[in-house]
Amino acid sequence: xxxxxxxxxxxxAVFAAALAALFxxxxxxxxxxxxxxxxxxxxxxxxxxxxxxxxxxRDTVVLSALTTVLTLVCAYPVAYVLARTPSxxxxxxxxxxxxxxxxxxxxxxxxxxxxxLGNTVVTWPVPMLFxxxxxxxxxxxxxxxxxxxxxxxALSHVDPVYERAAASLGARPFRVFWRVTLPLSMPGIVSGGxxxxxxxxxxxxxxxxxxxxxxxxxxxxxxxxxxxxxNWPGAAAFAMLALALTLAxxxxxxxxxAGRAT
Amino acid sequence: MILKAAVLGLLAFMTLPTVVVIVxxxxxxxxxxxxxxxxxxxxxxxxxxxxxxxxxxxNSLLVTGGAVALALPVGTLAxxxxxxxxxxxxxxxxxxxxxPLVVPGVxxxxxxxxxxxALGLLRSRSVLxxxxxxxxxxxxxxxxxxxxxNLDPALERAAASLGATPWRVFRRVTLPLLRPGLFxxxxxxxxxxxxxxxxxxxxxxxxxxxxxVAMFTYVVNYTDPTIAALSSLFIVVTFLVVWLADRYxxxxxxxxxx
Numbered sequence: 001x002x003x004x005x006x007x008x009x010x011x012x013a014v015f016a017a018a019l020a021a022l023f024x025x026x027x028x029x030x031x032x033x034x035x036x037x038x039x040x041x042x043x044x045x046x047x048x049x050x051x052x053x054x055x056x057x058r059d060t061v062v063l064s065a066l067t068t069v070l071t072l073v074c075a076y077p078v079a080y081v082l083a084r085t086p087s088x089x090x091x092x093x094x095x096x097x098x099x100x101x102x103x104x105x106x107x108x109x110x111x112x113x114x115x116x117l118g119n120t121v122v123t124w125p126v127p128m129l130f131x132x133x134x135x136x137x138x139x140x141x142x143x144x145x146x147x148x149x150x151x152x153x154a155l156s157h158v159d160p161v162y163e164r165a166a167a168s169l170g171a172r173p174f175r176v177f178w179r180v181t182l183p184l185s186m187p188g189i190v191s192g193g194x195x196x197x198x199x200x201x202x203x204x205x206x207x208x209x210x211x212x213x214x215x216x217x218x219x220x221x222x223x224x225x226x227x228x229x230x231n232w233p234g235a236a237a238f239a240m241l242a243l244a245l246t247l248a249x250x251x252x253x254x255x256x257x258a259g260r261a262t
Numbered sequence: 263m264i265l266k267a268a269v270l271g272l273l274a275f276m277t278l279p280t281v282v283v284i285v286x287x288x289x290x291x292x293x294x295x296x297x298x299x300x301x302x303x304x305x306x307x308x309x310x311x312x313x314x315x316x317x318x319x320x321n322s323l324l325v326t327g328g329a330v331a332l333a334l335p336v337g338t339l340a341x342x343x344x345x346x347x348x349x350x351x352x353x354x355x356x357x358x359x360x361x362p363l364v365v366p367g368v369x370x371x372x373x374x375x376x377x378x379x380a381l382g383l384l385r386s387r388s389v390l391x392x393x394x395x396x397x398x399x400x401x402x403x404x405x406x407x408x409x410x411x412n413l414d415p416a417l418e419r420a421a422a423s424l425g426a427t428p429w430r431v432f433r434r435v436t437l438p439l440l441r442p443g444l445f446x447x448x449x450x451x452x453x454x455x456x457x458x459x460x461x462x463x464x465x466x467x468x469x470x471x472x473x474x475v476a477m478f479t480y481v482v483n484y485t486d487p488t489i490a491a492l493s494s495l496f497i498v499v500t501f502l503v504v505w506l507a508d509r510y511x512x513x514x515x516x517x518x519x520x
Contacts, residue, residue, distance in 0.1 A: 001342070001343050001346050001347035001348070002343060002347050002349065003343075004339040004340065004342055004343035004347070005339070005340055005343045005344075005347070005349075005355070007335070007336040007339060007340070008336050008337065008339070008340035008359060008399065008403070011332075011333075011336055011392075011395050011396050011399055012358065012359070012361070012362070012396065012399075014392050014396065015361075015362055015365075015370070015393075015396040017377055018370060018373030018374045018376070018377045018393075019365065019369065019370070019373045020373075021373050021376040021377045021380065022369060022372055022373035022376060025376050035379070074272055074275070077265055077268045077269050077272065078269050078272050078273070080265070081265065081269050092508055094273075095508060096501075096504055096505055096508055097273055097276060097277060098276065099504055100277075100280070100497075100500060100501050100504050101276060101277075101279075101280065103453050103457070103500045103503070103504055104280070104457070104493075104496060104497050104500050105456070105457030105458075105459060105474050105496065106457070106459050106460070106474070107457075107459055107474045107477045107478050107481065107493075108283070108457075108477075108493040108496050108497060109279060111283065111477070111481055111489050111490070111493055112279030112280060112282060112283040112493065113279050114481070115279070115282050115283060115286055115294065115296075115490070116278060116279055116282050118294075120282070120286070120294045120295070120296045121282055121296045141275070141276070141279070144272075144276060198364075201366075202366030202367065202368060202369070204367055204368055204460045205459060205460065205478070209478075209481060209482075218368075219366065219367070219368040219460075222368040222369075222372060223368065223463075223464075226368075226372050226375070226464070227463075227464065232372070232375075232376060235372055236372060236376070238368075239366070239368050239369040239372045239373070240369070242366045242368060242369055243365060243366055243369040246364060246365070246366055247364070250364050254357075
């Protein structure tokens with residue numbers, strides 16, 4: 001039976017080889033104007049802290065944090081209805097509407113937001129397209145399906161009996177939500193928040209197209225350095241940073257949910 | 263009441279861009295206006311006759327076809343091993359098999375670019391296929407694994423005790439019972455691969471690029487509604503696929519339980 005894993009291990013070995021190549025190049029010296037590299041160096045990682053790039057790292061963290069909070073607030077009511085509706089038809093309709101953008105590719109969705117945020121549909125009082133505001137709207141939209149599904153899974157584990165008990169003892173709806181539903185759904189809020197945060201840290205098409213070159217997140221710097229300047233070592237250092245941040249956050253999610261299970 | 267209004271508002275937020283794209287795709291002029299000043303199919307015609315999209319569509323079919331044809335059997339065998347293999351550290355194996363999901367696209371993309379350059383494969387579609395196989399494998403493993411878990415081994419034992427050879431048991435009992443998982447895995451793999459963009463951007467050129475990459479290049483360079491037309495075609499196909507999947511597989515079962 002164990003031999004059945006061999007083909008999958010081969011596929012993953014190729015993937016691991018690509019990441020190993022990335023790691024190696026992040027430690028090689030960049031020679032401008034050439035794809036040849038020099039000896040081993042940490043200069044690429046020092047480059048991450050250079051003033052022109054540090055701003056991109058800061059913007060990435062700020063935008064990811066804002067995206068996480070806004071997505072939580074927007075996803076919660078939808079997740080609540082999805083988890084609690086007694087009607088199979090409502091649940092099906094909600095799932096299809098929520099999942100359809102999940103399945104339409106990043107380019108289609110981002111192009112759609114370019115149309116909405118540009119002044120095609122309505123004239124915005126403040127500029128939206130090619131600003132951080134616009135990127136934020138796109139990122140929240142992009143994260144909604146994931147967050148809704150995680151929150152709905154958490155809420156479906158919360159027995160409505162507790163809410164009814166609180167209400168029958170005289171708590172008003174808002175108090176029931178604040179003191180009973182919200183605390184009981186905290187595991188979903190924490191893991192959904194961390195996953196969306198980690199995911200947004202390495203967002204690429206949304207800031208690339210909605211930012212129009214004016215908003216740079218870590219992934220956009222990787223693309224600029226790697227595909228436009230042919231500075232593969234520098235790009236590799238930024239990509240390693242994104243990879244390390246994502247893995248650290250997702251390990252935290254794993255620890256937290258393992259802690260709950262025991 | 264407030265909850266209902268909030269949810270409807272949020273659903274409008276979720277679907278607004280899709281609606282706008284479809285409406286704009288019928289716009290008669292290259293300058294976008296909303297609502298459109300008339301009705302025209304010229305952008306759809308443009309999509310079908312633009313040579314770079316034709317080439318990219320062929321590449322998409324080749325890359326997705328190749329990647330799915332490889333990932334489906336590989337992922338199915340892995341799912342069988344995970345459930346039946348008496349593996350030590352099964353959860354570690356599961357995490358490893360699902361790991362391509364959590365690697366940022368730019369990291370995987372640049373890694374494959376460097377690897378391909380080292381192997382002299384930069385002009386080849388094989389790098390795209392290799393990357394796509396790894397990226398869709400987690401979806402196949404997850405979908406098939408659910409079906410393997412629900413499969414009662416007594417049915418296979420019954421067939422074997424009645425004299426069926428192991429291959430015949432696999433062919434006539436195991437595979438048919440895994441069909442829902444295989445179908446779901448196939449569906450996810452096709453949708454994910456067809457829409458993959460970030461990794462593919464790094465490892466393709468004008469000759470090998472797949473549709474999402476060609477669309478990206480077009481969006482950056484032109485502003486006419488051609489992409490709206492192509493996007494609408496993507497949206498309609500995806501919506502049908504998701505609707506059918508929900509109808510026959512019940513998406514709630516796949517997504518809301520774990």
